[in-house]
Amino acid sequence: MTDPIEVRLLGGPLVTRQDGTAVAHTEWNAGKTTDLLRLLALDAGQLVRSETLVDTLWPDVPAESGRASLRTATSRIRKTIGSHCVRSHLGTLTLVDAWVDTVQLTTLVTTGRRAARAGDDVAVVQAARRAEALYTRDFHAYSDDQPWATQTRSTLAFQRHQLVAAAAESAVRLFWLRDAVELARLGVALDPASERAHRTLMSAYAGLGRTDDALRQFELCRAALAEELGADPSQQTRALHLSILAGAPPVAPHHRFVGRTREVVDLVESIDDVHAVDGSGVVCVVGAPGSGRHALVDAGLQQARRSTASIDVWGPFDHDGAEVAVTMRERLAEREAVLPGTIIALTAPDVLPTVVSVAEQAGRGVRVVGSPPLTEDDLLHLTEQVLGGAPSDLLVETLARETGHLAGRAVEELHRWMAQGRITATGTAVDLWGSAPPEEPPMASGLHLGLLLEQLGPAEVRLCELMAVADRAVSIDAVLAVLPADRRVAAARRSMASVMDRLLDRGVVQEDRRPGHYRFADPRVGGAFAARLRPAVRARLRRLWDGTETPADSWTAPDRRSVARDVGDRRRAEGGRRASDRH
Template structure:
């Protein structure tokens, strides 16, 4: 045989020159979900494709022996070598040279890789524990378990073996596990009062299995819990049409019962929905009001809003954007000012954007319009709607301006032309309302749907009435920046304002700890100056952190490591490239979660 050549079916078992085992001989930690990895070992040292396949087969067995005959069948397929047992032994020897001699055992039952941990097994454990805790009523613990399980699913099982038939059954089982995890996360989020997270998990489950009726029922319950009846009914209708078109069947009785419950404003059967958990934005809206009912440190901003209303009364409309970090008091300021605006005789229409509202175009504006019309008699409603009643009738049913007929189903079109028609109809109704001075308040526009963003732009550039003033709030650095005739950026409270809220004695220490953020200040004050951060505040910060996606884990780790950030320590801790961490830290700084 010529030097450097190999006979057909014969494998060179020698490890690469200078290659050393990277770990001691205890069991390995393997990641099977997504790209295959063995923690602490560079599997690039396994250069043979057949050896890599063998390693993945053994890893997938998670410590159980795999018969030699099955290994030969998977590795060589229809062209096995003349001496399959010998060649299999050669492959195993090559793997042992990379992994460590004691990590692959041979017995009468076959070969087994010693596995100390796998993401697949860990995910199963988290899932089962979460389901057990949810059944026991521990929704928060169940949600934590579901979140941990979901994070382990980085992608399809053994994504490196995308076309391999031998992994098909296990990959399908992993997809079923992911579906259960998503169902658990949605159910636990609903039970703990977080419909936005529940909806996201349910939608992700429907992406995995478009016919998963349990996921659909959870999604209906999430939309209903957030007050988005039209979104729930639209989702159900699309699902029903898909079932009929592709499978020729109707939704299951339990799913039809869920839709009927939404129509009748009843809880979805079999799904627990808890009270809304404390969220940063909600706490910010009410926090300052609970402090002796005083709004402090915002006299200049109140005066600016008064002046904007003066201009609208005089025929000069505008859009005012009130922006600032979470907890700075945007909602509290606007809420205080709208009381003054009503006292001056202005009509005030108020709506709020949220994460679920993105499912329906113009939902916050329709909510505001519907609430306003609901307080009028039928004659006034008809006069204000005019011919636009034919266009806005269905959307306003959900907003509460009209009673919902029994059994009514509200079609919601996603067609761009239909959205434009609805938007123009809303502008015309606003013009009638603003024949006399009127204020449209839209909160949290960083969460606005595109149609609402476009409408606010048109209100600025082409106001429907010279007496209409729009006031919107947004979190700094998030979402699209609206066009504005006036922009009010709320800054932290100074020491004097803090003293008005919490007293001269506590003010210096609490001002230093809170940085002048009203929400932080009041929560710390309620805790009586205790060193520990109040649980409500921890939850609010955690909610904001969770919204940052991949950056959330980086910020949590940075917080644990201490006030002085060591990028090398952080990179080593998270096993991530420093340049990626810098992106995460920049995002945290932009959201004012990192200073």
């Protein structure tokens, strides 16, 4: 099965052939040929009437001349791309076996709208991130001022803006505040009079504790509305302004209890046991500080089969056994004088013997339930619950290392990262800035990615794509292992090291804490490189990293002559200036 051609109308090589090579600008020879391809690509897979194409591209020439120009341009597309990608049938033309970025963008916009109606905020943000990875520049054509081109450009820009605005609001609800700031800033940049974007940006700043910025954004909103529309902020915006003045920022959403199923069952059974005896026993929930003992007890009480009205929760008792003994004796005596009931005592392992001894001396039966660290799977599920989306491997690895798999510490750390703005969505996962991000990081919009792509050579882009799909810090040797074998191992390693050094110098990647390993300096850029790939290519590269597919020759770095030719072609105006373009 052969790959489809790739057509990118929003930045990048206009066409990538089935063998993976890009069609150089100079190969088209005529600008109207590229416009014919654009028109067919906008309706890829659909029948387009030849008469419509002639009227659109050659409106001022006789019909017969227009049809002849259409036949010439169609033939040129087939010859240049090297495949029978344009089919003729009963007075129509159809672009077949093609992946088109604008079609994918429209699909993502539809996905985002449906997700917004369904309340799936994660899907909305991820759809926007993927759309931004595709939208590396506005739509342009050879005949750029023609009605069909200006209308297409306006429609795509409007769809992008609507998706960005919805995603910013979703990010606030998820408490992904750094994403909310970035997306809302982008929304304001696209439409300075968008009250919706200004309002979202105010909420995001407030959630990050940047009250001054939130209040300043309200003033900017008011000025933009007055200048652009001659209007004042709406009641909804003024109410948000007042709530920020009153100190009522957004709060992180609540998450449900995750994992430790066996321990919850043990706790419920222990409560039942002490109820069955005399209803005045002590259940000790034992774990390290930060192990989530309170959450475990809450989950157990919710599932308890008996009334919990007479149950008290004491602790945590984590330090100084002698002081704990005194406290326990006093509180047990007070409790006995009122209503015996059941006591759940939260305690650390080294204090447990003291708690058990005091309880037994008071004539109370004791049950012990552990609150152990989470398993890897449970930590992953807890992270998904708190963040609202699937986390990257790097995020989970960092969380496990810094919290020791303790549930309580993990939740606290995740909330701290969210409040600091270190959590960011990449389009493929929820990721973590390696350190506290700058106060106002550059927007990782598609247009910024487009500028980066223009600065990088083919080999650098290829390495970024490989690293992005790996979704972890990688070494040069690991990259070489997934590429086609090269007999000149030392030379290949020097070449790859040189490419990595150029990315390091440009600030695209940075060294990981592990020597000889590299990762993206900005996780959003890595996510954009991955999201920008055609889905089948992304899956193929993932299989290379998994070792389930043999490296293909199409994934070798391009030779120097092709790189130089591509750079030279970029500097030339798209398409030629043939006489047929003027007709």
